[in-house]
Amino acid sequence: MHNFYKLISYLLIPIIYLNTYLRLIRKKEDANRYKERFGYTNFKKILEKDFIWIHASSVGEFKSCDFLINNFHKNYNLLITTTTKTAADYALKNYGKKIIHQYAPFDVVPWINKFLDFWKPKLVVWIESDIWPNTIIRLREKNVPSIFLNARISPRSFKKWKFFSSYYKFITKTFFAIYAQSKNDLERISKLTDVNVDYLGNLKLTKRNTSFTKLEKTKKINIMIASTHANEENLIISSLEKISKKYQLVNFVLAPRHPSRSKLIYKLLKDKKLNVEYYSRFKDLNCRFLIIDSFGKMEKFFNISDIVFLGGSLSKKGGHNPIEAAIANCAIITGPNVFNWQNLYEDMLAKDACIMINEVKEFEIKIINLIEKEELIENLKKNALNFSNTVFFQEDKLLELLNNRLEQNA
Numbered sequence: 001m002h003n004f005y006k007l008i009s010y011l012l013i014p015i016i017y018l019n020t021y022l023r024l025i026r027k028k029e030d031a032n033r034y035k036e037r038f039g040y041t042n043f044k045k046i047l048e049k050d051f052i053w054i055h056a057s058s059v060g061e062f063k064s065c066d067f068l069i070n071n072f073h074k075n076y077n078l079l080i081t082t083t084t085k086t087a088a089d090y091a092l093k094n095y096g097k098k099i100i101h102q103y104a105p106f107d108v109v110p111w112i113n114k115f116l117d118f119w120k121p122k123l124v125v126w127i128e129s130d131i132w133p134n135t136i137i138r139l140r141e142k143n144v145p146s147i148f149l150n151a152r153i154s155p156r157s158f159k160k161w162k163f164f165s166s167y168y169k170f171i172t173k174t175f176f177a178i179y180a181q182s183k184n185d186l187e188r189i190s191k192l193t194d195v196n197v198d199y200l201g202n203l204k205l206t207k208r209n210t211s212f213t214k215l216e217k218t219k220k221i222n223i224m225i226a227s228t229h230a231n232e233e234n235l236i237i238s239s240l241e242k243i244s245k246k247y248q249l250v251n252f253v254l255a256p257r258h259p260s261r262s263k264l265i266y267k268l269l270k271d272k273k274l275n276v277e278y279y280s281r282f283k284d285l286n287c288r289f290l291i292i293d294s295f296g297k298m299e300k301f302f303n304i305s306d307i308v309f310l311g312g313s314l315s316k317k318g319g320h321n322p323i324e325a326a327i328a329n330c331a332i333i334t335g336p337n338v339f340n341w342q343n344l345y346e347d348m349l350a351k352d353a354c355i356m357i358n359e360v361k362e363f364e365i366k367i368i369n370l371i372e373k374e375e376l377i378e379n380l381k382k383n384a385l386n387f388s389n390t391v392f393f394q395e396d397k398l399l400e401l402l403n404n405r406l407e408q409n410a
Helices: 002-011 013-025 034-038 059-063 066-072 085-095 109-119 133-141 155-162 165-172 183-190 232-246 259-271 298-304 323-327 339-350 361-372 374-388 395-408
Strands: 051-055 077-082 100-103 123-127 146-151 177-180 197-199 221-228 250-256 276-278 289-291 307-310 331-334
Touching (some): 002 013, 002 133, 002 165, 034 100, 034 109, 051 066, 059 085, 066 395, 077 085, 109 133, 133 146, 133 165, 183 197, 183 339, 221 298, 232 259, 232 361, 259 276, 259 289, 298 323, 307 361, 331 374, 361 374
Parallel strands (some): 051 123, 123 146, 177 197, 221 250, 276 289, 307 331
């Protein structure tokens, strides 16, 4: 089957070139660096230290690299690859002095060979769910030690991969170890691979140097609608309108998962004749509806929020990480579709550290209940904050594993 995949990847080369050209026109690719997608680089390699290559496709995956970057950047050159321009910008802005960033090459053998022959990584760390067969199998053929960290597979992807389980086994035998993101992921991945799959916790939940200091309590109640995906705002817009009209002391902050959707949300609110502003233009936090139209502002607004509704859970996106909001001492509400974080939410619900709604109509009811019952919201905040102090990841065990492997290949 792999020979068939390789053949298809070669046949797709003209389409890849055309698509890259179109993306350049639309400014979705970096005009100065797009050749990196074909294995080329303008970077002059630093030879003093060995390279560890960490592949993290998008911003979400890259954020889970924080622990690895801070523990290895002094002794190794850290080559970070992503596939999106947004992730590249985020990586360079926040870690530019600690890493070397490149765009991941397209999954075509000659381009992968060019990339690997130049960088010659001593160890490869593959993050989450981005499976590129040619790249991963080429690592095995070149005897590059590789580990699959924070591995996940959604229920939908699992059903698809079951039809190609032999190919999934063939691809993943490249890895000397696989560590699943959750116990549910461990169970699913174990059914698809012969490699031993273990669980250390979720790499995204390693302890970071993040500290939140809540602003002084006021009569205002700030409600943050965070990390929403397409159409989710439409599902709750009527409730937001009713709540804003009934409770004049309530302000809403809307932070879509993809800030490029900000204009659509702005129009949605304007059509309801609601008082709405973009944060990039307004800067005043005292606004009835404020849209966060850029990346990197989530922590700031968790910090000023009393209630946080986490999106990706009304649509079937699998939900989002609740721990940053919990650390910020927020009362957390989520929809029912949280399969990416199922185990974590189950633990939080058992400790009354969040609220889960099963239907959209419950959204308004739960929000109003929290607004009107101060004791309830304070208890939910306290439980969420206490839960955030849980040790979610065995950091020492991972460091020992990686250091031992690096020493073996010294």
